Amino acid sequence: MKNYKSDFLIIGSGIAGLSLALRLEKFGSVFIITKRGILDTNTTEAQGGIACVCQKNDSFEKHIKDTRISGAGLCKKDVVKLVVEQAPARLEELKNWGVKFDADIGLEGGHSERRVLHSGDHTGKVIAEALVNRVKKKKNIKIFEDFIAVNLIKLDGKCCGAYILNKNKGVVETFLAGVTILATGGAGKVWLYTSNPDVATGDGIAMAYRAGCKVANLEFMQFHPTCLYHPEAKSFLISEALRGEGAVLVDSKGTRFMKKYHPLSELAPRDIVARAIDSELKKSGDDCVFLDISFKPSGFIKKRFPMIYKKCLTFGIDITKKRIPVVPAAHYICGGVLTDIYGRTNVPQLYAVGEVACTGFHGANRLASNSLLEGLVFSYQASQKIKKGQVLFSKKVEPWKIGRATHPDEAIVISHNWDEIRRLMWNYVGIVRSNKRLERALVRIKNLKKEINQYYWDFIINQDLIELRNIATVSELIIKCAICRRESRGLHYNIDEPKKLPKPKDTVL
Numbered sequence: 001m002k003n004y005k006s007d008f009l010i011i012g013s014g015i016a017g018l019s020l021a022l023r024l025e026k027f028g029s030v031f032i033i034t035k036r037g038i039l040d041t042n043t044t045e046a047q048g049g050i051a052c053v054c055q056k057n058d059s060f061e062k063h064i065k066d067t068r069i070s071g072a073g074l075c076k077k078d079v080v081k082l083v084v085e086q087a088p089a090r091l092e093e094l095k096n097w098g099v100k101f102d103a104d105i106g107l108e109g110g111h112s113e114r115r116v117l118h119s120g121d122h123t124g125k126v127i128a129e130a131l132v133n134r135v136k137k138k139k140n141i142k143i144f145e146d147f148i149a150v151n152l153i154k155l156d157g158k159c160c161g162a163y164i165l166n167k168n169k170g171v172v173e174t175f176l177a178g179v180t181i182l183a184t185g186g187a188g189k190v191w192l193y194t195s196n197p198d199v200a201t202g203d204g205i206a207m208a209y210r211a212g213c214k215v216a217n218l219e220f221m222q223f224h225p226t227c228l229y230h231p232e233a234k235s236f237l238i239s240e241a242l243r244g245e246g247a248v249l250v251d252s253k254g255t256r257f258m259k260k261y262h263p264l265s266e267l268a269p270r271d272i273v274a275r276a277i278d279s280e281l282k283k284s285g286d287d288c289v290f291l292d293i294s295f296k297p298s299g300f301i302k303k304r305f306p307m308i309y310k311k312c313l314t315f316g317i318d319i320t321k322k323r324i325p326v327v328p329a330a331h332y333i334c335g336g337v338l339t340d341i342y343g344r345t346n347v348p349q350l351y352a353v354g355e356v357a358c359t360g361f362h363g364a365n366r367l368a369s370n371s372l373l374e375g376l377v378f379s380y381q382a383s384q385k386i387k388k389g390q391v392l393f394s395k396k397v398e399p400w401k402i403g404r405a406t407h408p409d410e411a412i413v414i415s416h417n418w419d420e421i422r423r424l425m426w427n428y429v430g431i432v433r434s435n436k437r438l439e440r441a442l443v444r445i446k447n448l449k450k451e452i453n454q455y456y457w458d459f460i461i462n463q464d465l466i467e468l469r470n471i472a473t474v475s476e477l478i479i480k481c482a483i484c485r486r487e488s489r490g491l492h493y494n495i496d497e498p499k500k501l502p503k504p505k506d507t508v509l
């Protein structure tokens with residue numbers, strides 16, 4: 001088993017991890033760990049774009065106001081100001097790194113002005129590829145694909161690296177670093193239906209919690225209102241930008257329903273649209289509702305939404321002629337590892353940036369296209385403090401021990417528990433919650449965790465088991481946060497606690 005050493009260890013290769021690597025390589029050696037291919041990230045899947053004030057009639061004040069309205073009283077005012085005001089500089093940097101945006105500026109739900117910079121409807125891919133190209137040219141950056149972090153290593157109360165499973169060799173190796181940065185993204189896979197790719201299993205949140213970090217506001221999971229509903233489509237998102245361009249939501253009879261729920265209709269904040277769809281589906285018993293943009297000129301649709309047009313066509317849906325069947329799905333986790341404005345966690349030498357972190361920017365509900373921006377701004381913020389890594393001696397750090405663990409004999413246990421947790425979270429801790437369902441979910445997840453932990457210690461670990469253990473931990477933390485919040489606010493809606501309390505408060509575990 002090998003021991004690796006670097007000044008900076010970045011776990012995750014999305015916008016947060018890659019942009020931070022580019023900033024840190026000037027100060028020391030950077031290792032990027034990523035559990036699948038470098039482009040297997042939420043970042044690559046992002047469609048809509050990045051929010052940034054860039055038109056004459058817009059202003060920082062308006063972007064701040066929109067972000068705070070969406071955040072339902074929980075955004076940290078100084079953090080929102082910091083992110084919004086830094087956006088133009090960070091976007092300029094992104095352009096210098098090779099990212100090209102379209103000339104037209106997009107509009108999305110909850111934004112009072114057009115301020116979403118985009119590259120067609122595949123902005124994330126364009127950004128990810130540009131960052132990867134640049135990162136690959138840097139001598140000081142080394143990329144480890146198919147390496148999955150298992151646990152963080154702490155010595156004298158400080159983080160000094162991580163135990164990482166080398167998936168090709170099937171062994172856990174020790175990575176020591178002066179500074180460790182979690183850039184592990186979100187946790188959509190905790191729920192049965194999600195827009196997130198397979199990597200989003202909340203590993204960073206679980207590892208940080210095990211290492212003694214505070215986590216916060218995990219009850220605020222954003223369910224995207226419109227994911228493609230098709231038996232063969234695995235987590236494909238139909239971007240908010242369609243509604244920004246006039247697409248309407250209709251039920252199976254073709255009747256629009258959003259006017260009943262909000263004066264902004266289809267452009268209401270995401271939580272309201274998702275709950276409206278959930279309520280319509282519960283009333284009608286239908287499997288899905290429909291998004292209709294077919295009344296727009298076909299040339300416009302194909303040019304503005306080339307990827308969505310092509311993808312839907314592969315499932316036999318020509319969106320220039322037909323309505324798109326859609327359902328809500330888990331999309332973005334607003335809470336995460338608690339950090340300050342420099343991405344520092346409460347464990348020395350451990351940082352968290354991007355979706356894994358809870359900075360106070362999104363509050364109780366993220367405004368569309370604000371998350372890529374948060375990842376960029378906080379990688380910059382973190383780089384202002386990190387600068388110097390100091391590699392500790394490996395002597396004191398114990399190598400990973402497998403003890404008497406053997407190879408798992410029944411893979412069915414793992415796949416069964418995966419399914420059970422995701423179904424439990426969807427049914428009991430979904431878009432609309434109740435006290436009884438949350439209490440039941442807590443009892444069940446505790447039992448499942450016991451079983452999974454036993455399995456974890458008895459058998460040699462693999463990716464499925466590592467991720468299962470993490471989704472169990474993150475589910476328990478989400479349920480606990482949801483139980484702590486005795487009100488309905490932003491994305492957390494509990495039928496037994498429908499009122500918003502006068503004083504907004506973070507949930508910190």
Ligand SMILES: Cc1cc2nc3c(=O)[nH]c(=O)nc-3n(C[C@H](O)[C@H](O)[C@H](O)COP(=O)(O)OP(=O)(O)OC[C@H]3O[C@@H](n4cnc5c(N)ncnc54)[C@H](O)[C@@H]3O)c2cc1C
Nearest residue numbers: 012013014015016035042043048049149185354355371372
């Ligand atoms: C379909 C979709 C559309 C979206 N559209 C938009 C949009 O238009 N605008 C916007 O602002 N936001 C959008 N978002 C949200 C946005 O894409 C994400 O919040 C953002 O990309 C997160 O970036 P990140 O760098 O924090 O994490 P990610 O990009 O998710 O990267 C996480 C990385 O961590 C790695 N990782 C995780 N655990 C481990 C482990 N244990 N060991 C090793 N590696 C690990 C993963 O493999 C991955 O490389 C969208 C999200 C989705 C899913």
